[in-house]
Amino acid sequence: MTDVQEVITRVHRAEWARVVATLARRFGDLDLAEEMAAEAFATAVAHWPVAGVPPNPGGWLTTTAHRKAIDRLRREAKREEKHQEALMLSHPPEPRGVIDDDRLRLIFTCCHPALAMEARVALTLRMVGGLTVAEIARAFLVQESAMSRRITRAKAKIKAARIPYRVPLREDLPDRVSGVLAVLYLIFNEGYLASDPAKEAVRGDLTAEAIRLTRLLHELLPTDGEVAGLLALMLLTEARRPARVSASGELVTIDAQDRSRWDRALIAEGHALVRARLASGQAPGRYQILAAINAVHTDARDARDTDWSQVVALYDQLLRLDPSPIVRLNRAIAIAELDGPQAALAEVDRLPLANYHPYHATRADLLRRLGRRQEARAAYDRAITLTGNTAAAAYLIRRRDQLGEP
């Protein structure tokens, strides 16, 4: 009994997107695809414990959902006398070969630039990820009814504005892929950074979901460097999670983390992806460079062994693609290790990031290392006020209090 439930959970994770995507193409209707996929899984939950798990669970689910959709359309056709339309839609299932493309179509449709970012995130988690509306609402701390409306509105816009259910044309592809990656990275960060303390309980679910979806995209677009780069970046970030927060709930910075607690399997997988990208000889994009920086960090057995000149070189490369103050701030942190806190502070002081808590946390640390305790205290205070993350606040308060009395 429990075994069957485990199988159903696993099959749901593996097959949901495929079932929805196939139905969406066959019937041209995301609503119908979503509802019938959900009904097919509900039927599985009722039947499999009694009748046993079918030999091809994915095929069984697709067929079941497909039949249910046809039944639904026939019923509606009878009621609304739109028989002609239903007959047109009930053409026989197409061969399985193009099904993977259907999932890609589904991803590109859910992440279409005509939709608002929050709608893209919600729709992707529901339609591709198979999370329930309640789960998505909980993760983003909104009422279930509000999340439900958000998803309904997005689907209505897709239908009314005729957002096409297709993989974009070749000339649009890089742009559209980077749009999808932005959605996936936002889901990951929402889980990883959890700026709201009340979200922390569910944040692991979101990072795991983001990694799963990025893996799927990497499977579907294996030669896209940025997809591989984002997957590597997520894996190398996720690998450090066990060491990132102390037992007392305080953030542990990377130099102080217990590296034996890092997830070696995730690191190995991330490094392999980064190496494959380097071997490709193609110019890396943003995510690949960020992944490479994380590869340098996770390559060092001890924080003192970090190759900081390599980190600075990678940030220089990133600055050429993205000359933003946040990239310059991160580069300055590496400069502090390479050329000392004075050089880094000179960089940091030029940045227009007065409302960004890592800016003040970085300044505080540099000022502390330079022995400028008064200024360091003020910077810690500012960072503590600005951070919404409890673990980060706990760390900053301890560092501030270690400065001693003013």
Add this chain to the structure above:
Amino acid sequence: MAQYLISVLDDTTNSATAKEIAAIDEFNRQLKADGHGVFAGGLAAPSTATVVDGRGDEPVFTDGPYLESKEYIGGFWIIEAPHLDVARRLAALGSKHCNRRVELRPFLGA
């Protein structure tokens, strides 16, 4: 094929330069040639508008626009496109040619 309305957002009337008008004409010719063009036109100032309410026994005519706003619709295209990706591309070209921001909106159930 679906139909879309591309409205041109403007804050002054009849403000298009000769160069912009020439670019718009050229764009309109291209739309027709590619089978996307349905209708295009520029509108006179909102102050020339009349609001008409014919729902009662006698129609009521009110001078002026129904809404005073900084920006209004200075002109529009109605285009035909198979789906939104094509419509977006055409709207971007329209915006470029008339040198104004535009709003792209699908017609109901077309």
